[in-house]
Amino acid sequence: MTDIPLLSLAIWAPILGGLLVLATGSDRNAPLARMLALAAAVVGFVVTIPLYTGFDTTTSAMQFVELGSWVPRFNINYHLGVDGISVWFVILNAFITIMVVMAGWKVIEDRVAQYMAAFLIMSGLMNGIFSALDGVLFYVFFEASLIPMYLIIGVWGGPNRVYAAIKFFLYTLLGSLLMLIALLYLFMQSGGSFSILDWHQLPLPMEPQVLIFLAFLIAFGVKVPMWPVHTWLPDAHVEAPTGGSVVLAAIALKLGAYGFLRFSLPIVPDAAHELAWLVITLSLIAVVYIGFVALVQADMKKLVAYSSISHMGFVTLGFFIFNPLGVEGALVQMISHGFVSGAMFLCIGVLYDRVHSRQIADYGGVVHTMPKFAAFFMLFAMANSGLPATSGFVGEFMVVLGAVQYNFWIGFIAATTLIVGAAYSLWMYKRVVFGKVANKHVAELEDLSGREFAFLAILAFCVLAMGLYPYPFTEVMHASVNELLRHVAVSKL
Amino acid sequence: MNFVVPDFYPAAAEIFVAVMALVIMLASTFARSIARSLAYYATQATLIAAAFITIYTMQGEPVYTFSNLFISDLMGSFLKLMIYFSTAIALLYGRGYLADRKIDKPEYYLLALLMTLGMMVMVSANHMLPMYIGLEMMSLALYTMVAFDRDSARSTEAAMKYFVLGALASGLLLYGMSMVYGATGSLEFSAVAQSIYNQAANQTVLTFGLVFLVAGICFKLGVVPFHMWVPDVYQGAPTAVTLMISAAPKLAAFAMAVRLLIWALFDVAEEWQGMLMLVAVASIALGNLAAIAQQNIKRMLAYSGISHMGFMLLGLLAGVVDGDRHFALNAYSSAMFYAVAYVIMSLASFGMLILLSRAGFDAENIDDFKGLNRRSPWFALMMLFVMFSMAGVPFFIGFFAKLAVLQAVVAAGYFWLAVVAVLLSVAGAFYYLRVVKVMYFDAPVDESPIHAPAEVRVMLSANGIAIAALGLAPQMLMSLCAYALLGSL
Numbered sequence: 009m010t011d012i013p014l015l016s017l018a019i020w021a022p023i024l025g026g027l028l029v030l031a032t033g034s035d036r037n038a039p040l041a042r043m044l045a046l047a048a049a050v051v052g053f054v055v056t057i058p059l060y061t062g063f064d065t066t067t068s069a070m071q072f073v074e075l076g077s078w079v080p081r082f083n084i085n086y087h088l089g090v091d092g093i094s095v096w097f098v099i100l101n102a103f104i105t106i107m108v109v110m111a112g113w114k115v116i117e118d119r120v121a122q123y124m125a126a127f128l129i130m131s132g133l134m135n136g137i138f139s140a141l142d143g144v145l146f147y148v149f150f151e152a153s154l155i156p157m158y159l160i161i162g163v164w165g166g167p168n169r170v171y172a173a174i175k176f177f178l179y180t181l182l183g184s185l186l187m188l189i190a191l192l193y194l195f196m197q198s199g200g201s202f203s204i205l206d207w208h209q210l211p212l213p214m215e216p217q218v219l220i221f222l223a224f225l226i227a228f229g230v231k232v233p234m235w236p237v238h239t240w241l242p243d244a245h246v247e248a249p250t251g252g253s254v255v256l257a258a259i260a261l262k263l264g265a266y267g268f269l270r271f272s273l274p275i276v277p278d279a280a281h282e283l284a285w286l287v288i289t290l291s292l293i294a295v296v297y298i299g300f301v302a303l304v305q306a307d308m309k310k311l312v313a314y315s316s317i318s319h320m321g322f323v324t325l326g327f328f329i330f331n332p333l334g335v336e337g338a339l340v341q342m343i344s345h346g347f348v349s350g351a352m353f354l355c356i357g358v359l360y361d362r363v364h365s366r367q368i369a370d371y372g373g374v375v376h377t378m379p380k381f382a383a384f385f386m387l388f389a390m391a392n393s394g395l396p397a398t399s400g401f402v403g404e405f406m407v408v409l410g411a412v413q414y415n416f417w418i419g420f421i422a423a424t425t426l427i428v429g430a431a432y433s434l435w436m437y438k439r440v441v442f443g444k445v446a447n448k449h450v451a452e453l454e455d456l457s458g459r460e461f462a463f464l465a466i467l468a469f470c471v472l473a474m475g476l477y478p479y480p481f482t483e484v485m486h487a488s489v490n491e492l493l494r495h496v497a498v499s500k501l
Numbered sequence: 502m503n504f505v506v507p508d509f510y511p512a513a514a515e516i517f518v519a520v521m522a523l524v525i526m527l528a529s530t531f532a533r534s535i536a537r538s539l540a541y542y543a544t545q546a547t548l549i550a551a552a553f554i555t556i557y558t559m560q561g562e563p564v565y566t567f568s569n570l571f572i573s574d575l576m577g578s579f580l581k582l583m584i585y586f587s588t589a590i591a592l593l594y595g596r597g598y599l600a601d602r603k604i605d606k607p608e609y610y611l612l613a614l615l616m617t618l619g620m621m622v623m624v625s626a627n628h629m630l631p632m633y634i635g636l637e638m639m640s641l642a643l644y645t646m647v648a649f650d651r652d653s654a655r656s657t658e659a660a661m662k663y664f665v666l667g668a669l670a671s672g673l674l675l676y677g678m679s680m681v682y683g684a685t686g687s688l689e690f691s692a693v694a695q696s697i698y699n700q701a702a703n704q705t706v707l708t709f710g711l712v713f714l715v716a717g718i719c720f721k722l723g724v725v726p727f728h729m730w731v732p733d734v735y736q737g738a739p740t741a742v743t744l745m746i747s748a749a750p751k752l753a754a755f756a757m758a759v760r761l762l763i764w765a766l767f768d769v770a771e772e773w774q775g776m777l778m779l780v781a782v783a784s785i786a787l788g789n790l791a792a793i794a795q796q797n798i799k800r801m802l803a804y805s806g807i808s809h810m811g812f813m814l815l816g817l818l819a820g821v822v823d824g825d826r827h828f829a830l831n832a833y834s835s836a837m838f839y840a841v842a843y844v845i846m847s848l849a850s851f852g853m854l855i856l857l858s859r860a861g862f863d864a865e866n867i868d869d870f871k872g873l874n875r876r877s878p879w880f881a882l883m884m885l886f887v888m889f890s891m892a893g894v895p896f897f898i899g900f901f902a903k904l905a906v907l908q909a910v911v912a913a914g915y916f917w918l919a920v921v922a923v924l925l926s927v928a929g930a931f932y933y934l935r936v937v938k939v940m941y942f943d944a945p946v947d948e949s950p951i952h953a954p955a956e957v958r959v960m961l962s963a964n965g966i967a968i969a970a971l972g973l974a975p976q977m978l979m980s981l982c983a984y985a986l987l988g989s990l
């Protein structure tokens with residue numbers, strides 16, 4: 009079964025599906041475009057399942073490797089592979105794509121084919137990022153994925169969408185171009201190789217290590233996003249259509265964090281140790297300060313956007329305390345955040361589709377008209393604040409444990425998120441869902457349709473399953489994380 | 502005195518084009534009723550036939566003829582093929598546009614052929630005089646083409662500016678050539694190089710000559726500080742002519758830079774590299790920043806062209822580091838790849854303007870692209886390819902062009918240069934994004950369907966797809982560039 013190029017399929021099936029959807033053309037063929045998009049998304053997901061079932065958890069080596077020459081002139085290879093760190097993201101990405109297609113089913117009526125195609129192409133490109141083992145291939149997917157997202161925000165977004173789309177694009181482009189120079193430097197130093205795995209073994213003096221680390225920090229820090237370069241995210245989230253927010257939060261933010269694990273830590277370990285204080289400080293600021301910022305938001309999407317930044321601060325914190333609990337916890341947190349933030353945005357989307365407002369003040373008493381919805385929303389809000397038995401708890405708890413091992417006070421500060429997170433999530437929930445029916449819009453609300461119930465139920469199952477039995481996730485990561493930390497502990501000087 | 506009959510064989514393509522130009526001129530005087538289509542089709546046929554002749558007469562080793570005034574080598578042949586190709590496409594795009602404005606006279610096609618001939622001579626010159634003659638032939642044809650819409654005040658003004666500044670630049674170039682001659686006693690490139698190598702040249706005079714030569718080259722490439730003509734001429738010229746100026750002549754100017762700077766003056770490379778560095782950084786900065794302020798898309802593309810040429814120069818200046826020359830082939834072939842990639846993108850971008858224009862209406866403002874995605878999703882997608890490619894975003898050819906050049910710059914150790922270049926290209930990305938924004942995010946102002954002849958639609962689609970396809974598989978073009986240069990260095 010290793011003969012089937014699973015990763016190529018995971019990348020190209022959605023992209024080709026997207027092109028096919030695009031070919032259906034005008035909105036007259038919208039039903040066909042939707043069906044095709046769903047089919048492509050499901051195919052894209054089905055081909056990733058063997059990645060889990062066929063995964064060998066005993067090794068840290070790359071699996072499902074595909075290697076072919078792409079541009080021999082610069083020794084650029086089409087080199088794909090996944091290890092315990094990346095495999096779950098490929099699967100999660102393919103899974104979220106199905107949710108996004110379902111979420112946009114009725115709501116998007118304008119240029120349906122282009123909408124669906126943009127998400128499918130985006131999904132394929134992001135699979136490419138998670139499985140690329142060649143520096144240029146990674147970069148190519150990393151940048152190309154900006155194009156569909158730019159269009160998604162700009163075409164189907166809210167009133168201030170143009171500003172948000174351009175800001176999103178330029179921020180990310182700035183970071184990634186600096187990374188490109190770092191990649192070219194590594195290419196030169198390694199004697200003409202763009203292979204990420206070769207770079208892992210490449211000895212480098214301290215000064216270039218620091219510069220490369222900073223280039224990566226800007227590129228990935230913007231993408232994560234870390235404080236203080238996070239400001240594009242709330243804008244992008246607020247203006248993006250529901251599907252766009254889901255993909256951004258669930259997958260796109262993980263690209264930056266994944267970059268730290270694949271590039272920064274193993275390629276420049278000494279600089280990573282040297283500058284860990286910087287990343288830890290920025291992470292703690294994100295966790296605490298951005299948590300408080302989330303508390304005062306009047307717009308639900310903005311609130312969840314800030315909460316994402318705060319949660320991603322947890323992830324970067326987990327990486328830079330260099331112990332297995334921290335790194336695994338951060339990875340679990342990333343996957344969990346994919347489910348939970350995706351679900352939160354979908355819930356807000358459900359409300360927005362009915363009332364066309366995201367202001368907390370426009371709601372109140374939703375539980376009286378939408379009881380089923382209120383139940384799901386409750387679960388996801390709890391998961392967002394890290395309630396035990398939901399997926400949100402597992403990762404945060406592991407990172408806090410790891411942080412306490414590393415330094416008590418860092419762990420202590422990080423743990424405050426459990427309080428702040430609960431405060432902003434539950435307070436928002438209370439204001440939106442409980443209380444008296446606020447106005448006639450809320451009074452006229454209809455409860456979930458079968459389609460909405462389906463995708464929220466699937467996500468709810470994932471959140472609970474991961475919270476109660478995280479073993480399948482951690483089991484896969486174990487070997488790779490241990491190998492990574494062993495590698496990072498060895499100096500390259 | 503014995504007279505040696507020169508070997509005409511290596512110059513067969515040039516001779517053929519020259520003869521055909523005369524034949525077309527005569528034929529179109531006699532067959533007046535069908536002169537327009539006759540001239541058009543005969544010109545296209547000539548370009549295609551010239552391509553076959555060039556391929557047929559191409560040889561692996563350089564061949565000299567006409568007392569070493571003329572050289573036929575792989576780089577020359579490759580660039581000539583690209584020149585025929587881009588001129589043919591430019592004529593194809595422009596035909597309907599010219600007909601709508603009643604300026605599709607046979608002379609236009611004749612001038613295009615003469616321009617092509619001038620570029621061929623430039624590309625194949627092995628001596629400064631034929632280089633200069635080729636340059637003038639190309640430039641005079643271009644000046645006339647810019648003024649071709651003779652009733653348009655703007656075109657005439659643009660042609661006047663182009664002519665005056667172009668003549669000045671030619672003067673600078675000639676002055677530089679004469680100084681190089683004074684310093685080295687020769688105008689033939691290899692003899693100049695030999696004289697410098699033997700340290701027989703007067704350094705002061707040589708350096709002065711070098712400065713003038715670089716100025717002349719920079720003018721033809723349209724880079725800062727010799728860029729003033731570019732926006733005005735691009736805007737003033739009929740779009741079909743702008744298309745012509747922005748494509749093939751850049752390749753000829755590239756060939757001129759390679760022959761003059763690398764063939765003749767390689768031993769003083771570190772001197773001209775320093776000049777080019779200033780020029781490149783200034784061009785990338787000014788081109789990208791000034792383009793942001795433009796509302797007229799022809800001007801915007803003009804500034805974008807300035808910055809692209811600056812980027813191309815980055816490749817040319819990364820060849821020699823501290824006397825170490827083994828980066829040279831890599832760097833120069835990156836620059837050549839960049840020039841070719843730019844020509845392909847530029848053709849498509851001006852082709853889009855022609856597609857949106859019709860009788861009595863010239864698409865030249867960014868707003869004319871508003872809502873293109875609603876009017877024609879397919880061509881909006883093609884323009885999206887062009888814009889993202891120019892911005893250097895993968896999977897398009899523009900990305901690999903930038904990658905190749907940046908790689909050469911980093912290999913030469915100029916990190917700060919690479920950092921400056923990429924930071925400025927982030928600024929540049931803004932105006933490309935704005936075009937995508939008006940196409941996709943805004944509602945159309947002009948709801949009229951797109952009129953364009955079928956051949957323009959097909960060619961433009963092919964051009965757009967080529968930008969994406971070459972981005973997915975850049976290897977062949979890259980190695981062609983490297984191979985062509987390898988035979989010539």
